[in-house]
Amino acid sequence: MKAKLRKGVRIRPEAFGGVVQIKDGGAFQVDPIGFDIISQIKEGIEIDHIIKNMKEKYEDSPKVEEDIHKFTQKLVEEGVIEIEKE
C-alpha cells in the first residue's frame, strides 16, 4: 500500500519533531517518530516498507505495525495523506 501527501500539505522539521500544515486547513505538531513516518510517505516509500524501516530503527514489537496503521488512518482522516489506488 502506498500513500502520498495531499496537494497543499507541507511539512517541516522542528526540534520537537515537525509540523504539518494543510492549505486552508489546520496545522499539526508531530513528534520525531510521526515526522519520520510522514517524511517517508513524502519520499514515496510504501507503508509496508515504512513499517519495516521503523521496526529496524526503533524496536521490533507487534505494536509498531498497529500504531503506524492507526497513525496513517488518522492522517487520512485529517486530510494530510491519501492512499494511492493500486
Next chain:
Amino acid sequence: MKRNDFAKTLKEHDELVFSAPLSVSLEITSQCNLRCKYCYTDAGEKQEKELKKKEILDLIDDLYSIGVGTLVFTGGEPLCRPEFFEIARYADEQDFTIILSTNGTLLDAETALTLAESGFKRVQVSIEGNEAQHDTLTGAKGSHRKAVRALENLERAGITPFVATTITALNVKGIISLIETICEDTPAQRMRLLRFLPMGRGETARELDVSINEIKKVYVKIQELRKRIKGPFEINFSDAFNAPFFDRPSHPCIGGHSWCCITPAGYVIPCNYFSSPDVIKILGADSIQKKEFITIWKTSHLLEKFRTPPELKGDCNTCDVSAECRGGCRAVSFSYTGTLFDMGPLCSYRGGT
C-alpha cells in the same frame, strides 16, 4: 517505540518556539479609507518607506522557503493597495493559506468574486456595533451598510465570512444583541471579539476603554448565549483577553513563537498591536529592508523578549497562574503600564472585582 498517536493539535502549544513562524500577519499598506477612532496602528496615509511590490513578492518567497504556512493580509486596508490581488495570487500559487482582514467598505460583489478567484477561502470583516455605533467609530456614514453587504457578497462568492468586533465603551452594552444579529441575519460563521487598546489612534480615544469588570459581564452573557445559538456559529475572544478566567486553557502569548507581524515598512514585530511607527521606535524592531526575515526571526532582541520567560512585575510576579500565561498579553501591559511584563489590574483573571 513510544506508543502514541504521534500527533497533537497545535492548540495544545506544547512547543512554543518554532524554527520559523507558522503564520505571518502581513500589513501590506498603512493606507486606509477609514479613520476608525480605536485603530491601534493609526492607519490612514501611505507610509514613506512602504515595501515595494517586488520586496513583498521576494518576502513571500522567503517565507515559503522557511515553511511558513499562512499569510494574513491586513493593513491599513489591504484593498486600498492597487497591487493587492497580484500579491495575494502570488501567495496562493505557492500554497499558502491566505486570509484577508478588511473593513469591508470596498468589498462589492465584483471584488468578492476576484477574492475567490485569487484563492481566498476566509475573509474577516470588521463590524463595530449597530449602524449608528459602527459609523460613529469608523467616522464614515454608510460604512456599516457596506460592511454588512460585504458579508453577503463574500458568501455569494463562496468565501466564508467572519466578523471581528473591538469591544469599546460605545458598543459594550449592545454586544450581545450585535452577536445575535450577526449570527441570525448575516452569513458570518464566526465572531471574534477584540480588545480595545489605547495605542496608535486609540491613544487619543481613551474614552472608548472598557473596564475589565464590564468585559467579565460580557463574558458571562456570552457563555449563556452560546447555549442558545444554533448551528456552527463560533464566538471567540482574541488573545489580548488571555487568562484562565476565559473559556480555554491558558497559554502564553504566541507572538514571536509561532506567529509574527510584518509592518508596511517591513518591520518584524511580535504582534499587530505594536505596529504603530511610534511604538516601533520605542521597542526597536528590525526591518526586512535591512536584514533577511529568517535572520530577524532568529536574532531579533524584540522577539527574544517575547520568548524568554519574562521577569514579571507587579501582580503578575506573585500570581498563581503566571507560569501558564507568562504574564498574558504584552500589548495590554505595554499600552497601559509602559512595560511589557505587568498586566496589573488589566488582567482578566486577577483584575476587576
